[in-house]
Amino acid sequence: MGSDMSEARREETPGDVAASLATAALALARRFAQGGTLWCWAPGAPHHAQHVAVEFVHPVIVGTRALPAVALDDNDTVAAVRVGARPGDALLVVADAGAPVVDTMRRAAVWGLLTVWMGWGPQPAEVAVDHLLWVGDDECARHDGRVVRGYHVLWELTHVCFEHPGLLDTAAEPTACVTCSDEGRLAEVIGALDVGATAAVRTSAGVETVDTTLVGPVQPGDLVLVHAGSAITVVEP
Amino acid sequence: MTDFLYPFIERNERDGGALIDDLARSAETKMEMSVALRQSTLATLAADLHAAADAIAQRFAGGGRLYAFGNGGSATDAAGVAALFSRPPSGRSFPARSLVADQAVLTALANDVGYELVFSRQLISTATSTDIAFGLSTSGSSANLLRAFAEARRLGLLTIGLAGYDGGSMAAAGTVDHCLVVRSDSVHRIQEVQSAVVFELWQLVQSLSEPVGAHVH
Numbered sequence: 001m002g003s004d005m006s007e008a009r010r011e012e013t014p015g016d017v018a019a020s021l022a023t024a025a026l027a028l029a030r031r032f033a034q035g036g037t038l039w040c041w042a043p044g045a046p047h048h049a050q051h052v053a054v055e056f057v058h059p060v061i062v063g064t065r066a067l068p069a070v071a072l073d074d075n076d077t078v079a080a081v082r083v084g085a086r087p088g089d090a091l092l093v094v095a096d097a098g099a100p101v102v103d104t105m106r107r108a109a110v111w112g113l114l115t116v117w118m119g120w121g122p123q124p125a126e127v128a129v130d131h132l133l134w135v136g137d138d139e140c141a142r143h144d145g146r147v148v149r150g151y152h153v154l155w156e157l158t159h160v161c162f163e164h165p166g167l168l169d170t171a172a173e174p175t176a177c178v179t180c181s182d183e184g185r186l187a188e189v190i191g192a193l194d195v196g197a198t199a200a201v202r203t204s205a206g207v208e209t210v211d212t213t214l215v216g217p218v219q220p221g222d223l224v225l226v227h228a229g230s231a232i233t234v235v236e237p
Numbered sequence: 238m239t240d241f242l243y244p245f246i247e248r249n250e251r252d253g254g255a256l257i258d259d260l261a262r263s264a265e266t267k268m269e270m271s272v273a274l275r276q277s278t279l280a281t282l283a284a285d286l287h288a289a290a291d292a293i294a295q296r297f298a299g300g301g302r303l304y305a306f307g308n309g310g311s312a313t314d315a316a317g318v319a320a321l322f323s324r325p326p327s328g329r330s331f332p333a334r335s336l337v338a339d340q341a342v343l344t345a346l347a348n349d350v351g352y353e354l355v356f357s358r359q360l361i362s363t364a365t366s367t368d369i370a371f372g373l374s375t376s377g378s379s380a381n382l383l384r385a386f387a388e389a390r391r392l393g394l395l396t397i398g399l400a401g402y403d404g405g406s407m408a409a410a411g412t413v414d415h416c417l418v419v420r421s422d423s424v425h426r427i428q429e430v431q432s433a434v435v436f437e438l439w440q441l442v443q444s445l446s447e448p449v450g451a452h453v454h
Contacts, residue, residue: 018262021261045320061424143435160259160263
């Protein structure tokens with residue numbers, strides 16, 4: 001037998017992921033209702049990202065509204081999302097726990113995106129993501145229809161949410177941005193304005209200027225923790 | 238459902254908890270339907286799958302290449318077929334590629350000769366009688382797939398077709414050597430189970446082929 005994958009196959013446990021799909025679908029529907037775009041990225045398997053995007057853009061069920069979704073490829077994905085996405089958008093990553101996606105999702109959250117990670121195999125231990133949707137215990141899930149089923153159901157549930165407009169126009173969905181009360185916020189450095197003194201940074205609220213005297217010179221792309229208008233530490237990638 | 242009588246109820250709805258519960262139940266039901274359809278399909282198609290895999294393995298053994306094609310979600314699934322056979326997670330690699338991968342070729346053909354011919358024209362320019370045409374459709378009736386299968390048959394290719402519903406025109410065309418039908422009327426459930434069918438085919442082809450190391454790559 002050329003394949004050792006069939007041996008790894010486990011029993012189906014659809015119930016495990018159903019509740020996660022439900023909460024993710026409502027959050028995603030809220031983003032769409034507010035004008036958000038869904039960015040889809042499946043590192044190493046771009047056809048999955050394209051499949052998700054075409055579901056939303058050109059629905060197979062007549063009468064279902066078309067929603068904005070974009071498939072990303074592996075060509076400098078961070079740069080593509082950084083320049084294309086707006087606060088209020090969403091990023092869906094389709095990848096296993098070993099894929100290099102954590103940094104991109106963390107930055108996406110800094111830019112104000114809802115982050116959803118659909119994966120299979122061993123689950124990541126600790127990850128900063130809004131919704132974790134684990135659709136299978138083994139890597140065969142990527143090929144045998146379980147991942148497809150996962151994003152199909154996510155699409156179907158998202159459209160069910162549109163039948164409940166009262167639950168969608170709640171603009172006060174809590175985002176990562178806690179407007180600087182006593183908490184630090186992550187921000188991405190766009191560039192130093194006055195080297196060692198101030199820098200322009202991007203947060204979920206937009207572009208702002210912060211004091212960098214505490215952290216010293218910063219580079220474009222650095223993630224910094226901002227508190228009361230000052231960068232207080234540079235976060236290691 | 239009496240929702241249409243009381244639209245204001247939805248507009249004023251504020252408790253997301255009930256909806257979340259409904260969505261979770263719905264998700265579970267859909268996934269269970271998918272699992273059941275996969276199990277019944279793989280059982281029903283068992284003999285057909287073995288025959289198709291055997292034919293594919295023979296073509297690969299004879300130096301044949303596989304060309305996968307489809308439209309929309311099925312185009313992405315065709316790309317998945319090409320990736321699974323050519324860059325497998327384990328086992329042997331086989332020459333396989335998607336006829337939807339090159340935007341220049343696809344748009345040139347669509348613009349100049351028509352969308353119905355985007356796959357058949359590529360087969361004419363590329364394929365030989367030792368190759369494999371692998372088309373995926375949910376309806377089974379996409380015009381460009383039917384044209385591609387007709388051309389593939391004329392050229393002497395092995396023709397493999399995945400369809401849904403009752404197989405559509407693909408099942409009746411007489412140009413598909415192995416027509417594998419996922420009998421459902423849900424496009425989503427059909428595509429999910431078509432992926433399972435592809436995966437099963439791939440495993441069978443691997444088991445029917447000489448192991449890695451028997452050939453120099």
